[in-house]
Amino acid sequence: MERKTFLTGEKVRLIPFDIERDVERLVQWRRNSEYLRMMGSNPAVQYSKEKIKKWLDETTFDPNEVAFIIQTVDDNRVIGEIGLGGFRGNFVNAFVGISIGEPQDWSKGYGTEAMCLILDYGFCQMNLHHISLTVFEYNPRAIRSYEKVGFKHEGVQRKWLNRNGRRWDMYRMGILKSEWIK
């Protein structure tokens, strides 16, 4: 078998979380309400260092979760998070979630490449059959990135989210292993 460098692309690599290295940055990103509103459906709330450490212990370091930090290859900057969770069946399906922390790093192709790396990992190492994601209708940048990687639209969870005085749809997208490995 040809040896390859796993989880590393041209722009980014995926590496484990490190509490000492990462906690300040994770706190900082969560001061940006736009970041929080793109990332999740819970009300935008800031986290203290202690709360982040507790969250890392309970989720990211859970042996049944797969979570990585996104780091730039050129200058080793920690720029985002990506992970697989919500495993269904015996690793038949998982949900992927991704966020890039700083606005200056958005639309640079980092997220798209990180997504390709985790799909490769999910399909070629974990032998998943299908990977799902959800994305809000007000995040067209993310939707375009996911379409570029190969995700297909699988439906719309109508008016799922209540935010900023109105209801928003949440899109469900998915990709099969056979669509990734062509």
Add this chain to the structure above:
Amino acid sequence: MDQPLFETKNYFLTEIDMENDPEQDSMFTRDLLYARLWKKGLVKPLSKQEMKKQYEDMEKILEKERGIHFAVRDKTNEKLIGFVRFAYIGWSNGSTWLQIGVGDVKHRGIAEIELFQFVLTYAFRELNLFRIEIDVPEFEPNLREIVKKAGFTEEVCNREVLFFNGRYWHDYTYGILEPEWQRQN
């Protein structure tokens, strides 16, 4: 206000009985169609001890995810027949993810019809939610019909996300919004 919330024509919805329910529920898990509603990952029949642990783990998760679980009992003999669970409630969004499981095959296909009526009234009029969703696998066509008749709309086809009985299956997400339910009633 005096309309009883926790019963339908033939069933009571109650709290879990930690002493007696695990044994009955574990018997139901010999049917893997029911077991898969309790055990993610490795789907298998559960012993009463494993079932009790499932109940304890579920209560912790429900507390964290702010969910609600009801045991469903036959009115004639108060025996456990299954459950209704609001597995996740996003209070700020008024959205919930529902699970319904009928372990006793005598009641399957019948209880669900009444339970959906309870769910809709309870979710929209007591919890004041806006949206309910439920996932129904492709290999449960009867349940899909019951869900549609209850007023849910098919919204998502999660392609080949389940492996059961030797092949991959789709899992369908159905949703209903409070204004839609209001119009039906």
